Amino acid sequence: MKLAAIQKQMVRAVMTPLGPGDHMQRRAPGGGDMRRYAAKFIKPNDRLTSFERLELYNRQYWWRVLAAMQEDFPGLRAVLGDQKFDAMSKAYLIDCPSMSFTLRNLGSKLESWLRKHPKWAGKRQRLALDIVRLEWADIEAFDLATEPALKPEDISVMAGGKLKLRLQPYIQLLDFQYPVDDLLLAVRDSDDGATFASNAFSERRKRRRVRSTSKLKPGEIFLAVHRLDESVYFRRLAREEFLILRALRAGKSLAQAIDIAFRGSKTPIAERAETVQKWFLHWATLGWFCKPAQKAASA
Amino acid sequence: MPANRFNGFTDYGIGLGLRSPHYDHILSKKPVCDWFEIISENFMIDGGRPLRILDQILEQYRVVQHGVSMYFGSADKLNREHLKRLKALVKRTKTPWLSDHLCWGSVDGRYTHDLLPMPYTFEAAKITAQKVREVRDFLEVPVAVENVSSYAEFHVSEMTEWEFLNEVVERADCGILLDVNNIYVSSQNHTFNPLDYVNSVPAERVAQIHIAGHSKYRKYILDTHDHPVIDPVWKLYERAIQRVGHTATLLEWDDSIPSFQEVHDEALKANKFLSSTLLAKAV
Numbered sequence: 222m223k224l225a226a227i228q229k230q231m232v233r234a235v236m237t238p239l240g241p242g243d244h245m246q247r248r249a250p251g252g253g254d255m256r257r258y259a260a261k262f263i264k265p266n267d268r269l270t271s272f273e274r275l276e277l278y279n280r281q282y283w284w285r286v287l288a289a290m291q292e293d294f295p296g297l298r299a300v301l302g303d304q305k306f307d308a309m310s311k312a313y314l315i316d317c318p319s320m321s322f323t324l325r326n327l328g329s330k331l332e333s334w335l336r337k338h339p340k341w342a343g344k345r346q347r348l349a350l351d352i353v354r355l356e357w358a359d360i361e362a363f364d365l366a367t368e369p370a371l372k373p374e375d376i377s378v379m380a381g382g383k384l385k386l387r388l389q390p391y392i393q394l395l396d397f398q399y400p401v402d403d404l405l406l407a408v409r410d411s412d413d414g415a416t417f418a419s420n421a422f423s424e425r426r427k428r429r430r431v432r433s434t435s436k437l438k439p440g441e442i443f444l445a446v447h448r449l450d451e452s453v454y455f456r457r458l459a460r461e462e463f464l465i466l467r468a469l470r471a472g473k474s475l476a477q478a479i480d481i482a483f484r485g486s487k488t489p490i491a492e493r494a495e496t497v498q499k500w501f502l503h504w505a506t507l508g509w510f511c512k513p514a515q516k517a518a519s520a
Numbered sequence: 521m522p523a524n525r526f527n528g529f530t531d532y533g534i535g536l537g538l539r540s541p542h543y544d545h546i547l548s549k550k551p552v553c554d555w556f557e558i559i560s561e562n563f564m565i566d567g568g569r570p571l572r573i574l575d576q577i578l579e580q581y582r583v584v585q586h587g588v589s590m591y592f593g594s595a596d597k598l599n600r601e602h603l604k605r606l607k608a609l610v611k612r613t614k615t616p617w618l619s620d621h622l623c624w625g626s627v628d629g630r631y632t633h634d635l636l637p638m639p640y641t642f643e644a645a646k647i648t649a650q651k652v653r654e655v656r657d658f659l660e661v662p663v664a665v666e667n668v669s670s671y672a673e674f675h676v677s678e679m680t681e682w683e684f685l686n687e688v689v690e691r692a693d694c695g696i697l698l699d700v701n702n703i704y705v706s707s708q709n710h711t712f713n714p715l716d717y718v719n720s721v722p723a724e725r726v727a728q729i730h731i732a733g734h735s736k737y738r739k740y741i742l743d744t745h746d747h748p749v750i751d752p753v754w755k756l757y758e759r760a761i762q763r764v765g766h767t768a769t770l771l772e773w774d775d776s777i778p779s780f781q782e783v784h785d786e787a788l789k790a791n792k793f794l795s796s797t798l799l800a801k802a803v
Contacts, residue, residue: 224639228624232626235634262674262676263672267711268739268740274671275672278671281634286633289633318630319630324633365566366566367567
């Protein structure tokens with residue numbers, strides 16, 4: 222048997238979902254008996270059958286990827302509950318196995334997958350989607366690039382209606398129907414227990430306590446998930462503030478962004494200029510703006 | 521063989537795996553440690569805290585990169601995105617050599633994130649060696665391949681694991697990261713004499729050695745990196761050092777991680793064996 226064929230055969234078994242009691246399923250991929258399937262390419266030894274040897278890798282695969290899902294989406298786990306979260310994770314990972322060399326990207330398709338398969342999002346689908354979006358934004362904000370920031374004085378020098386400002390790549394702008402920032406902060410352990418990639422064989426799945434979310438009421442919020450001193454923070458934004466930033470991210474000029482943001486706004490016209498100035502000062506102080514792309518490239 | 525072309529002609533001593541629970545201690549206390557090994561994949565990112573920490577570590581310490589997902593032995597083609605990111609990190613760390621495992625773990629772009637065992641065939645050795653060469657040529661840094669712990673063997677195997685290792689490194693003309701704990705774990709799982717393995721490795725290709733602890737179960741041993749090194753593994757290490765000389769040695773401890781000092785003290789036990797080679801050389 223050729224290398225590619227052996228590897229395909231083994232990986233099909235390794236990625237087959239575990240059965241009851243976290244044992245390898247008796248049914249082989251494509252049908253038939255898994256014992257015979259394993260015996261075709263795995264040698265037994267004096268202590269373990271071919272099935273049992275293959276099962277070690279099957280378990281390890283599922284424990285590793287399910288632990289990564291738990292690590293990355295504790296908020297969704299709190300919303301769904303342990304059992305439903307595990308079932309959802311298995312279904313997701315069957316449809317969307319890791320296509321990246323890093324487990325960091327394991328949940329990159331979870332939001333779109335949940336939208337296509339709403340039955341896995343539980344009874345509070347909107348809440349589940351909101352929390353998934355926030356948790357993925359948190360992962361992105363943690364390690365996306367930082368570019369040299371513009372200082373407030375740089376922006377005032379560049380000021381003008383046609384000015385196009387670029388937001389730092391790590392900033393994530395999101396609108397939610399639930400106050401999921403409060404929920405996620407409440408769910409998180411004070412000790413984050415972050416795991417790094419290693420080559421160690423993990424024998425156990427780590428379980429984490431989750432808290433009830435049944436009392437969470439809907440409430441629209443606008444959020445920037447950003448970094449300060451390399452820690453990720455959630456910053457609530459006013460609606461117009463969010464719309465300006467989102468328009469700037471989309472490449473609109475400053476004048477266009479402000480125009481879009483205040484369309485239909487209840488903020489009195491007389492107060493708008495001062496409000497926007499305050500926001501800009503704050504954003505610039507936080508280092509949220511960076512040089513336009515062509516200038517950044519030559520810097 | 522303290523310094524050879526497979527470890528960039530360096531003379532590194534005893535190092536530790538850089539792990540997040542120790543960051544604060546390392547950065548605030550600046551303990552003496554000859555070098556740190558990083559898991560490359562943890563730093564193949566665009567920004568944020570991990571890279572800031574790494575840069576701070578690089579200001580004070582020597583760093584060597586160790587990977588977990590290159591999958592030299594996979595029948596899949598190499599992942600170009602992975603290679604590009606790895607090369608950027610190599611430039612950042614200036615690692616004198618780079619290691620990853622003699623294993624596979626992906627099929628058709630789907631990753632298991634595990635170190636799956638190789639079938640020990642000539643075909644597999646040829647494919648693996650070719651990929652090691654491609655990686656080394658792209659990264660422009662010496663590459664060492666590490667033997668893994670394994671829990672399964674294949675009917676199609678045509679040779680022993682150590683014969684396979686030798687076949688690959690000769691074909692690829694690359695170095696070896698000799699993990700003596702992995703040799704011990706596999707020897708127990710597959711019933712062979714671990715000394716046969718250590719004695720047959722081409723000493724001149726050993727760039728680095730790994731030591732670690734493991735977990736013993738009724739029917740098998742798992743490479744869990746969550747215990748001190750046991751005596752039989754130290755004995756294998758002693759024999760390896762007798763054969764290859766004073767070689768860069770790293771203790772891996774990845775789960776239930778104790779204090780930095782405890783891990784460092786465990787690693788420094790290797791000095792007993794390393795110093796004996798220096799004495800022998802002096803005599």
